Amino acid sequence: MTGLRRIQIGLWIMAGLATLAYGALTLLPKPSAQTEEAAFRPVFALPDGGGRLRTTDEFAGKFQLVFFGFTNCPDVCPTTLSEVAQVMDDLGDDATFVQPIFISIDPERDRRLGIDAFTQAFHPAILGLAGDARETKATAASFKIFFAQEETPEVADGYTMSHSSALYLIGPEGDWLRQFDYGTSAADIQSDLNSRF
Amino acid sequence: MKTILLATALLSVAAVAQACGTFTMGDISIERAWSRASIGTDRPGVLYLEITNAGAADDALVGILTPAAGMPMLHETVVTDGIASMPHAASVLVPAGQTVALSPGGFHGMLMGLTEALTKGATFPVTLTFAQAGSVDVTVDVLSLRAEGPGCDDAK
Numbered sequence: 001m002t003g004l005r006r007i008q009i010g011l012w013i014m015a016g017l018a019t020l021a022y023g024a025l026t027l028l029p030k031p032s033a034q035t036e037e038a039a040f041r042p043v044f045a046l047p048d049g050g051g052r053l054r055t056t057d058e059f060a061g062k063f064q065l066v067f068f069g070f071t072n073c074p075d076v077c078p079t080t081l082s083e084v085a086q087v088m089d090d091l092g093d094d095a096t097f098v099q100p101i102f103i104s105i106d107p108e109r110d111r112r113l114g115i116d117a118f119t120q121a122f123h124p125a126i127l128g129l130a131g132d133a134r135e136t137k138a139t140a141a142s143f144k145i146f147f148a149q150e151e152t153p154e155v156a157d158g159y160t161m162s163h164s165s166a167l168y169l170i171g172p173e174g175d176w177l178r179q180f181d182y183g184t185s186a187a188d189i190q191s192d193l194n195s196r197f
Numbered sequence: 198m199k200t201i202l203l204a205t206a207l208l209s210v211a212a213v214a215q216a217c218g219t220f221t222m223g224d225i226s227i228e229r230a231w232s233r234a235s236i237g238t239d240r241p242g243v244l245y246l247e248i249t250n251a252g253a254a255d256d257a258l259v260g261i262l263t264p265a266a267g268m269p270m271l272h273e274t275v276v277t278d279g280i281a282s283m284p285h286a287a288s289v290l291v292p293a294g295q296t297v298a299l300s301p302g303g304f305h306g307m308l309m310g311l312t313e314a315l316t317k318g319a320t321f322p323v324t325l326t327f328a329q330a331g332s333v334d335v336t337v338d339v340l341s342l343r344a345e346g347p348g349c350d351d352a353k
Contacts, residue, residue, distance in 0.1 A: 074272075076276075078243070117237075150283075163280065165281035182302065183302055
């Protein structure tokens with residue numbers, strides 16, 4: 001065998017190895033979008049109506065049903081709170097596995113109006129939280145939700161709020177599991193929860 | 198005893214009929230006018246109803262007035278990409294031959310400056326003004342804070 005021939009074989013072997021290596025790299029499992037989503041753990045540290053700081057850790061082991069809104073809202077928020085209240089009623093004994101949490105995105109006004117009076121009127125299980133501007137921003141960023149103050153001169157106080165209107169389901173380990181879009185029926189939310197217990 | 202039972206039954210029927218009344222002015226009729234009980238007077242109340250235009254020409258709801266609130270206003274909830282906002286609605290178009298609803302998650306009357314708390318079981322009057330048909334007075338039923346619909350379907 002000539003030297004040239006040896007080099008030729010060597011090159012073929014190297015080409016083969018490179019192909020194998022490339023194939024292995026392509027086929028190796030990569031972190032998919034889904035695993036990234038499952039690893040997303042939104043957190044909050046916000047005062048409740050009584051001024052006591054409440055954090056995500058406190059609800060470890062429970063499913064958290066988290067939603068954002070403001071108590072001065074006549075349409076969307078009462079509708080969502082009613083849905084959540086209905087879910088809690090319909091869950092019966094399983095309700096102990098679920099903590100519904102209403103987070104104010106208009107916290108200054110809501111603290112003045114009383115956040116507990118609002119949430120309790122819908123269901124005693126709903127925990128209302130209202131922090132300061134900085135805490136609220138941090139929570140919104142952690143949950144990846146949007147809220148903004150809309151200047152509206154013709155309404156009381158001269159503004160109203162726009163905000164993400166979905167319900168977010170957080171698992172017992174603190175993982176973000178899914179969202180229920182605004183308008184999802186209480187029955188659909190309940191059957192999703194039942195499938196997870 | 199029978200008479201009392203009968204009287205009670207008749208009264209209940211009357212109450213239901215009144216609770217889900219129909220109010221008409223020309224080609225416009227209003228049904229299923231309802232609101233939710235309020236928590237005191239600091240937060241706005243809401244007004245939902247259905248408008249049917251039996252005429253051949255389009256009409257539009259352009260204003261609401263009520264002694265129950267100092268500042269009643271038409272609003273529309275708009276959910277875009279999951280973000281809910283609530284722009285002021287100058288008017289609500291009611292096309293000829295159609296029924297348009299002010300309902301949760303859509304058009305609604307926002308009753309700011311409630312003069313007194315709205316309590317479940319109470320009623321209050323509202324005057325609706327239409328561009329063509331003029332004004333019509335309706336009676337609004339106050340349902341529970343957790344009500345999600347008018348609850349009139351049996352009465353119809």
